[in-house]
Amino acid sequence: MTMKMTGAQILWECLEREGVEHVFGYPGGAILPAYDALKHSRIHHILVRHEQGATHMADGYARASGRVGVAVATSGPGATNMVTGIATAMMDSSPIVCITGQVGSRLIGSDAFQETDITGVTLPITKHNALVTRADEVARTIREAFYVARSGRPGPVLVDITKDAQQASCEFDWEAAKPQLPGYRPDLSPAEAEYVRALELLARAKRPVILAGQGVLASGAMGEVRELAERAQIPVALTLLGLGALPASHPLNLGMMGMHGEAWVNHAIQNADLLLALGMRFDDRVTGAKESYAPLAKKIHVEIDPAEINKNVKVDVALVGDLREVLRALLPRVEPGDRSEWLKWIEGHQGDAAVRDIQSLEDNGHLYAAHVINDLWIETRESNTVVVTDVGQHQMWEAQYYKHEDPRSLVTSGGLGTMGFALPAAIGAKVARPEAEVWVVVGDGGFQMTMAELATMVQEKLKINVAIINNGYLGMVRQWQEFFYERNYQSTPLLSPDFVRLAEAYGIRSMRVTKRGGVVPAVRAAREHEGPVVIDFRVEQEDSVYPMVAAGAPLHEMIRRPSPLVETAADD
Amino acid sequence: MTEGRMLNTFVVYVENKPGVLTRVASLFRRRAFNIDSLTVGRTEKPEVSRMTITVEADPDQARRIEANLYKLVNVLLVDNITREPSIARDLAMIKVAAAQEVRPHVLELAKVFRARVVDVALESLTIEITGTEDKIDSLVEVLRPYGVMEMVRTGIVAMRRGKRSLGPTQSNVVVEDAEDENIAQSA
Numbered sequence: 001m002t003m004k005m006t007g008a009q010i011l012w013e014c015l016e017r018e019g020v021e022h023v024f025g026y027p028g029g030a031i032l033p034a035y036d037a038l039k040h041s042r043i044h045h046i047l048v049r050h051e052q053g054a055t056h057m058a059d060g061y062a063r064a065s066g067r068v069g070v071a072v073a074t075s076g077p078g079a080t081n082m083v084t085g086i087a088t089a090m091m092d093s094s095p096i097v098c099i100t101g102q103v104g105s106r107l108i109g110s111d112a113f114q115e116t117d118i119t120g121v122t123l124p125i126t127k128h129n130a131l132v133t134r135a136d137e138v139a140r141t142i143r144e145a146f147y148v149a150r151s152g153r154p155g156p157v158l159v160d161i162t163k164d165a166q167q168a169s170c171e172f173d174w175e176a177a178k179p180q181l182p183g184y185r186p187d188l189s190p191a192e193a194e195y196v197r198a199l200e201l202l203a204r205a206k207r208p209v210i211l212a213g214q215g216v217l218a219s220g221a222m223g224e225v226r227e228l229a230e231r232a233q234i235p236v237a238l239t240l241l242g243l244g245a246l247p248a249s250h251p252l253n254l255g256m257m258g259m260h261g262e263a264w265v266n267h268a269i270q271n272a273d274l275l276l277a278l279g280m281r282f283d284d285r286v287t288g289a290k291e292s293y294a295p296l297a298k299k300i301h302v303e304i305d306p307a308e309i310n311k312n313v314k315v316d317v318a319l320v321g322d323l324r325e326v327l328r329a330l331l332p333r334v335e336p337g338d339r340s341e342w343l344k345w346i347e348g349h350q351g352d353a354a355v356r357d358i359q360s361l362e363d364n365g366h367l368y369a370a371h372v373i374n375d376l377w378i379e380t381r382e383s384n385t386v387v388v389t390d391v392g393q394h395q396m397w398e399a400q401y402y403k404h405e406d407p408r409s410l411v412t413s414g415g416l417g418t419m420g421f422a423l424p425a426a427i428g429a430k431v432a433r434p435e436a437e438v439w440v441v442v443g444d445g446g447f448q449m450t451m452a453e454l455a456t457m458v459q460e461k462l463k464i465n466v467a468i469i470n471n472g473y474l475g476m477v478r479q480w481q482e483f484f485y486e487r488n489y490q491s492t493p494l495l496s497p498d499f500v501r502l503a504e505a506y507g508i509r510s511m512r513v514t515k516r517g518g519v520v521p522a523v524r525a526a527r528e529h530e531g532p533v534v535i536d537f538r539v540e541q542e543d544s545v546y547p548m549v550a551a552g553a554p555l556h557e558m559i560r561r562p563s564p565l566v567e568t569a570a571d572d
Numbered sequence: 573m574t575e576g577r578m579l580n581t582f583v584v585y586v587e588n589k590p591g592v593l594t595r596v597a598s599l600f601r602r603r604a605f606n607i608d609s610l611t612v613g614r615t616e617k618p619e620v621s622r623m624t625i626t627v628e629a630d631p632d633q634a635r636r637i638e639a640n641l642y643k644l645v646n647v648l649l650v651d652n653i654t655r656e657p658s659i660a661r662d663l664a665m666i667k668v669a670a671a672q673e674v675r676p677h678v679l680e681l682a683k684v685f686r687a688r689v690v691d692v693a694l695e696s697l698t699i700e701i702t703g704t705e706d707k708i709d710s711l712v713e714v715l716r717p718y719g720v721m722e723m724v725r726t727g728i729v730a731m732r733r734g735k736r737s738l739g740p741t742q743s744n745v746v747v748e749d750a751e752d753e754n755i756a757q758s759a
Contacts (some may be wrong), residue, residue: 120594123594123595123598124598124602127643127645128645131591148645181644181645181648182587182648183586183587183644183646183647184645185642208704305639305643306639306642307639307640307642307643309635309638309639310632310635310636310638311636314632335610480716
């Protein structure tokens with residue numbers, strides 16, 4: 001059945017049919033016909049304060065739920081403001097669809113008012129993009145956008161629609177607008193020979209480690225990874241974006257690997273004789289120096305994107321395909337294993353560093369960020385909590401001290417490391433999962449990049465708690481300056497407004513905490529309060545994240561926490 | 573890695589749509605692969621274009637180039653024919669200074685290389701030659717002493733030999749290469 005509709009009406013109709021309930025956007029001239037047609041749609045539009053926020057919200061929505069997030073903006077500056085959010089989603093394989101208005105098709109190329117070649121601009125930072133100049137191309141392009149965004153290795157897709165394509169009318173036929181992408185093959189699967197070789201390596205391994213990345217979450221392979229680990233008794237190290245893929249409390253879960261991973265995790269990797277990489281891409285923050293990375297280990301790479309194979313680290317066996325499907329094929333053929341000796345070896349290193357546990361830190365009157373994260377974890381761990389972090393020291397402390405039990409309980413910008421991500425991404429997460437308790441953990445620097453979205457949060461009546469880890473510095477940069485630039489704190493001391501009064505100006509309940517004793521009461525008060533809350537945690541100013549592998553250094557060469565900061569006593 | 577860098581030849585079938593060339597070229601730039609030559613043109617199917625791309629790469633890089641090309645939604649098929657029996661051709665037009673006294677020599681050279689004279693002027697000849705890159709290089713070398721005034725080359729186009737026809741176009745047309753492509757070496 002077909003009916004006559006405008007391009008703008010077709011746009012919303014297609015979004016509805018793709019299952020979209022919310023979009024994050026900002027109107028403007030070239031997208032006005034679409035906004036005009038929104039009144040007939042069931043879709044709820046969330047007005048952002050900056051288009052970057054819209055893309056991060058769509059991204060946070062996608063990461064928290066696994067569904068495609070949608071952001072809308074006008075042409076020119078509206079579209080270019082999306083660039084950072086699109087690049088963020090690209091690096092972290094997050095499925096979002098961005099809709100932008102474009103000047104009328106006859107004006108394209110004339111440098112018309114608010115004209116930007118946004119498909120050209122976003123070419124290298126989208127999985128795919130398209131310019132639509134006719135109403136009868138809208139339906140198919142939108143269907144293709146959703147299909148490409150969510151299938152295979154997910155990623156952002158941008159659809160740029162000219163104003164006249166939104167205004168013109170044509171017959172709308174959903175069935176006829178099926179995706180036609182003859183060159184797109186998201187469903188690869190490994191050859192039998194690859195399985196055989198992987199199983200051989202697996203059976204022979206005495207010191208194997210599973211490296212679990214975000215692909216575990218994307219493919220929904222949590223159960224399979226757990227089964228594999230348990231059956232073959234293989235310890236599991238996680239990437240930052242993989243946190244939650246296996247419960248932190250699971251006895252085989254080692255914790256986070258890499259630059260700020262715990263020492264025993266990196267030592268285990270460096271001493272392993274087999275690495276089984278599942279849905280991760282050997283990012284440089286994970287491997288340290290490539291030449292000295294896991295020198296004794298054979299490597300099996302299970303990955304959906306063939307372009308990732310042998311990109312960063314040479315592997316011995318590559319299983320290209322959907323992780324869950326590959327593991328399902330592999331599991332029945334995996335021999336139950338006993339790796340107690342290896343596990344004991346790792347445990348030895350773990351015991352060594354157990355005194356680092358922040359809970360045994362004495363209260364010396366100072367407030368440490370690790371205290372805040374630890375206490376926040378203790379208070380919220382029983383509930384369905386999503387923590388959304390920004391980028392920097394607080395992000396690493398969160399990853400170290402908040403013990404994530406569930407998939408999609410952490411939303412963070414890993415690959416691009418986008419400051420300003422947290423608050424808008426949390427808004428997206430809350431919209432996607434209104435039943436979840438959403439906490440923003442953000443530094444004083446990153447918060448000020450996108451804090452305008454506080455108004456979005458209030459306007460949408462979203463109950464989100466914001467914990468600002470306020471140390472008066474761009475902390476991670478300061479830490480690098482301390483370690484590698486002779487404490488030349490160039491341009492890192494940071495003046496901030498009074499965050500409590502700022503929040504109050506938005507009508508948000510707010511409080512300040514300066515002592516450890518104040519953390520739990522503040523967290524409890526925030527949780528009990530019906531509306532959003534902002535807490536300004538004034539933490540130790542020159543604290544650093546330990547351990548740390550310097551950029552480009554071998555993974556086993558870690559900078560450890562120096563004395564007299566308590567917990568170093570028994571560290572090697 | 574045991575094998576070194578070499579010139580790889582990819583035949584790439586793409587959807588004949590606006591912007592596809594930019595996507596392919598942008599990919600090579602972004603991944604820091606240096607294109608040696610890129611040609612693009614129509615095929616027997618109007619909706620499909622065919623590119624021949626030559627690029628310096630080691631075998632591992634070549635595999636990643638192929639995988640990355642496949643990540644482009646508009647790329648239909650990638651065929652790395654570097655190690656396959658294939659025919660590769662370049663076309664050049666060379667305008668060479670040829671005053672009356674040397675003209676017979678230039679014409680003789682063109683004949684030896686089975687090149688065609690496509691334009692004759694008072695002081696110059698324009699020679700068109702089709703062949704392997706080597707063959708064209710050789711002709712240019714021997715013409716250089718006379719004075720090469722202007723030259724243009726199309727870049728490599730390539731095709732597998734024999735009946736085996738990869739590609740989304742299902743073509744059964746097979747053109748056997750009759751020309752002696754080693755003539756340049758013997759010349």
